[in-house]
Amino acid sequence: MLLEFPWLSLVIWLPIVGGIVAIASGEQNVELTKRIGLVYAVLTFVVSLVLWFGFDATTAEMQFVERSAWLPALGVEYHLGIDGISMPLILLTTFIGIFVIIAGWDVITHRPSHYMAAFLIMEGIMVGVFSALDAILFYFFWEAMLIPMFIIIGVWGGPNRVYATIKFFLYTFFGSVFMLVALIYLYFQTGSFDILGFHAAPLGLTAQILIFIAFLLAFAVKVPMFPVHTWLPDAHVEAPTGGSVILAAIMLKIGGYGFLRFSLPITPDASATLDWLIIAMSLIAVIYIGLVALVQQDMKKLIAYSSIAHMGFVTLGFFIIFAIFQRAETAGAVMGIEGGMVQMISHGFISGALFLCVGVLYDRMHTREISAYGGVINRMPWFGAFVVFFAMANAGLPGTSGFVGELMVILAAFQADFWFAFLAATTLVLAAAFTLWLVKRVIFGEVGNEQVAKLEDLNRRETLNLGVLAAATLAIGLWPKPLIQVMEPTIVHLVQQVQVSKLPTVDAVDTVPVAGLQP
């Protein structure tokens, strides 16, 4: 059968092979190198469509499973598989992968073959992270991801790139070390590195809490959550446009994915005990970061802070479910997690597009300072239209994908506590304020200066990039049903899973410490 073919491996290794081919092609024929990059990126996306169309949306079981021994002595396996959580994220990765290649088309003149290779390899590794079902394999991809990103910022980055890369590396490395310890501990408990085996392992509350915190350190840095978010604005500012797009659109999602794949199912009791912490961190992200975004003077920093605020909705949606359970309810739990998932996918399109928009301006004017612009729409009306569109999507306008996830998370938060929903809903005002004020200062107004007066509107390549992302944003905004459908069984199953306590004793179910922000 068609499904027996190792499709997942193909989606992982095809771009990596493409990267090697790109390097091998050398720097002599730049056009050829770029074509190779594009062909492999498009091919990977086309192949990944098999995962969408071959996906059975009626089950929560892992699909497209591949399993073979890797390091038998350590019980490490090459074990891949996807469910309704990872599949949409893989498609997002391969989809965005095309745009980052196109984004570097003309502007990358320094070692273009290495540029293409770094992005293609990065893409394969990220698909690996989303599909690994063996903890060591996951950790391998997880850490491997840092290398191309480190290179992307370090080689093609801005003037302060050394500080940014070190900070980025330190932060993420700091987090993942603890995760590795937790994974090793779980190996000793279950006798294998099978992640699904971890899901079933009974664990005491203390162990769960320690594991939860170890995971939290790794995932919170990636998301990033307040207060470990300060690497993101710096990394974005220094990264080339394509790097920012990958970072915002996909790498942040890996943190969110980690919560769903590891924290929630492996440590449900710890999640229920510490939910107040995550909810508080998420709400701080929405409000505090929203206010910080308001006063940024650098376009990329502003969008980076906006990303953090929007990712706050993701983690809020994931952990609000425990506050719902504490009210002895379940309605809204599935909605919360689905809302977080949709928010991740949507944020991939919107933040990716916004960073591409900044890239369009940066390529022309070589500055990201908001005050260096003004009245851009007078010279670039089509570009202005795209920016207004994506700004509205970023502000969560209904009809765009940005609305769907926000709505679902607010609805779920209301089920948990009026005040959670109240605080979360402030994003309606805050996100609109920081995004549209940016639009006002950069896009609208009279032509700001001589440089702006010389700007030329989008070329065909840029129009294509932004146009396709706009179409995707609209498609999910107008008809999210198919996306929700593929996730629903997996998330329903996950919600059932986290409601079952993993504490060893039977009566422990009733004694799960109840904590929360509610009075």
Place this chain on the structure above:
Amino acid sequence: METVYLTIVLAPLIGAIIAGFFGGKIGRVGAHSVTILGVGIATLLSLWVLSRFIWHDEQAFNGTVYTWMVADGIRFEVGFLVDRLTALMMGVVTFVSLMVHIYTIGYMADDAHNWPEDSRVGTNSYQRFFSYISLFTFSMLMLVMSNNFLQLFFGWEAVGLVSYLLIGFYTVRESAISANLKAFLVNRVGDFGFILGIAAVVMYFGSLDYAEVFAQAPALAETQVAVFGGVSLMTLICILLFIGAMGKSAQMPLHVWLPDSMEGPTPISALIHAATMVTAGVFMVARMSPLYELSTTALSFVLVIGAVTAFFMGLVGLVQNDIKRVVAYSTLSQLGYMIAALGASAYAAGIFHLMTHAFFKALLFLAAGSVIIAMHHDQDIRNMGGLRRYMPITWITALLGSLALIAFPGFSGFFSKDAIIEAVGHSHIGGASLAHLLLTLGAFVTALYSFRLYFLVFHGEPRMDEHTRSHLHETPWVVTIPLIALAIPSVFIGWYTVEPLLVQNWLGDAITVKPEQDTLHHLAAHWHGQREFIRHGMQAAPFWLSMAGLVLAAYYWSYVLQRNPKIDVELQQRGGWLTRLLEDKYGFDDFNQRVFAGGSQRIGRFLWKSSDQRMIDDAVVNGSARAVGWLAGVVRQLQTGMLYHYAFAMILGLVVLLTLFVTF
């Protein structure tokens, strides 16, 4: 019927898409033809639907177009509910929209002059404008035709988006792009309440569908919620939803965006910021009458907010000198009347006033636009005067509109406004007597500012410069035809619709009113025809107050003005602190600017600089980097290189953690 309804919605959308994306190719004539065709189809079909409801007893339609998503067992759908209330709204929206489309041909004819020469955004601005107003028509129809809360919110935000685009249509003007940002943000504050209201509905009713929610509502009437120390569920939902209406329908204190929205071209002031979008809140509350009827607390809130807005915003209209701003404050005040009617459970009267107001206020705005065209875009009424000699059609139609606005007996506004004041007089909920007093006094204010404007613009000696005066002439037929077409219903529609709407309960099932809260049944019980209603109205206080306002306006701005051209300035000086208070618009703008806009920036800067940069980055992150660096420096004797730091840190961390795990 579903095909008909889909056509009504999609025809303007298709027109908007063609004019918006291919405006450059199809040219100006192509753009206005295609959008007028789209809106024309929608208008004809809407009027046909309305006629089916009036003469053929058409049954309400409630059907799903497609399922947006299903999540957690809750269906989110896009669908239509077309009953008599919807049909009436569809008729009003499409008709006014069509008139505005035609008028725009004349108003925007030399729009190219409004843009800097080298601005590329100015090319095709004509086509873009038509695209926006057609897109608006689509959004507004989606809003009124919705059968569920999701689509209501979609339409709600979509009209907000188009309003944003149109207020800031002249993207090069600082005042315009400040006004549209302000409009969007203030509306978002309203939407903040609105979406929480929707969330409450989803939580307690488990559905977004109107029919299902309304069916369950009585059973949940007694439910209490543990928020704010315990309130009734219905009160919570209704007040949250009403906060949305306060944004969209510009009720105090969320009214601040509407006067500034006058930065947009005049046709959209007529269509969006007078006749249709701003009445969305009124429509929404009327649509939700099965919920509002269950909470007298919420009704009181609605009533008082409406009445306060009606009176105090009217007062501000007295000191405005920009022709559009006077009309804008008048709109705020009239919206207050509609909202107050809803608070008194006189939903039908609110909708009735919505309809008559849509005609006469659109007329007044378009007439103001006609004056502005003639005055070469000078909007200051102190520079006008005597225009009736130069523009007879504009003059007569504006006079008719003003008479309708001040509720002159027999004109459409008379029936609707009198019914509101009377209904509020019969209401017994909290705040009703205060509201009645404010609305009654409002009649005097309305007449005063309306006729101050009228006399200053159309009567007396021309005060404009010689150049403008020598070019004064009536505007072209594309402008005057809509004026005439709107003047007809402004005068007559009240007479013909008062009986079915208020007496015979034509809206029927679309509105729910509890018998003990019904304030319109007095009117029905004592109904002896329109003539008798007029006779009765002419014996009541609002009529005399209104006449007093008219006479006073005539005295100062016609009689005294001829002898003392500076009377307007002197009157304002004589007002002293009151004038200053009104000119400051009660200080709302200053307060918002200082506290909300300034405050959030100060907090944001503080958090960024002190928390993000100083605490997290400098102290913790760079601090630990320095610590690692120092540690590495100690062992650097053995080996150098950065990766070593990390490997070292990693091993150290591993050891510490494994120790921790083993000991637990």
